[in-house]
Amino acid sequence: MWTAIWIIARKDIILEYRRRWLLASAVLFGFLFVVVLGIAYNGKPLPPDAAAGALWTVLLFSCVTILLRTSSFEEERKAWYALFTAPVDRSAIFYGKLLANTAFLFLVEFAVTPSFWIILGVPAPAAWPPLLIGLTAGAVGLAEVGTFLLFLTSMSEGREILFPVSLIPLAIPLLLAVIRLTAGAWTGADDLFVWYAVTGGYLMVFGLLPWLLFELLVEV
Amino acid sequence: MTNMQFLLLGTALVWVGIFLYVLSLIRRQNRTMETLNELRRMLEDDGE
């Protein structure tokens, strides 16, 4: 099981590495977004709440874009059929994909976030742990819901629009929690326990539900 | 607007909304039944 997950994830990462332009474009997309925000705010530094909100808006857009593109690769070549004939537990395919997608989202997040305080003049955070944990949990959580919804919407005719439309409402608790954590990193608030709890609960629920449901989803 | 007008507006929206929804359900049902009967007729004609 673990080797199967690892092999699938490695395959995806190697494939993405071979066509680096996709990840580079996603990162560039994030940078451009940040520049537009800087112009929109008329060159003034952002207050912490607005900065946290803006950061996650940018990250959410970049994540949706990258998730949609990485999965279309396999569909264009009808590689799913080959993947599903692999003699492994079906949910291993899900967790392999999840691992690879998490890696891509990490890359985008950690490339885009620094530009935030370089370009937008946001001061360095007062406390690092909430920011780093927020970013990590955000990447894992978005990858969890995102990967599952990518499979769920794969038969839909309007996938490009229905994927974000179904992802965002389901991800609201996660986004709320990581935005509070990010804002807390700047303001130095110490009553963040509840947001760690929400993040943890969300990651658990959406990490385990696919294990129960994925088999049913891909059987047809 | 007075409070009473707000109350009447809200009540009207709720019940007109429910009425229109029921109406649309019945219309959709009738239309689909028509299509269904037409399809049945077509199948019977072909069966002969």
Place this chain on the structure above:
Amino acid sequence: MRGKGLTFLAAVTFVAVLAGLYMTFVYAPPERFMGDLQRLMYFHIASAWAAMLAFFVVFATGIGYLVTRRTAFDHVAVASAEVGVFFTTLVLITGPIWARPVWNTWWTWDPRLTTTLILWFIYIAYLLLRSSIADDARRRVVASIFGIIGFADVPIVHFSVTWWRSIHPNLFSGGSINMDPAMTRALMVNGIAFVLLYALLTWLRARLEAVRDEAAALRHRVYDMADGDRP
């Protein structure tokens, strides 16, 4: 037999709705601070209950379909989701109408109002996703699974939004409404009326879905025969 059941339900619902209207406008006393406007609450809260029941039914029938693979479950699921979105829309319309004169704003990030809004988005996404999948078997499985994860998300949404609003200073501490026993009774009657209304609407909608399925199956047969006629 079936037609009788529907007529019976419609009749009972009609009586319950009339009773609810009577309780709302005549029986219940006006509220001390908000006056007559508070009467809107009976429809508002009753719709919210009906919507929650509807989304639970989507969840339960989703599991039912995945276990038994009987299409009847799926017909009830889609009906329930549509009726649930309809009731949620009523909640979201009556909420601001109530809030405007009382709190002097159309929208507040009140925990329950926010949760309702998110639910509305989730189940609209459910309906859109359904209608965008052409393959019948696939659509049913996908919809059932989305109904399950959507409902699993509800408590997380609710708790996170509640904590969010309780950590921040609440601008509009409207205070709890002093519930007169007569008001509680009026709310109960309206609650029963709306649950019956939910059952009636869902029944009608599920019946429509069943007929649609039948029509689609017949259409396939017609096409097949037309294909067979060709030399």
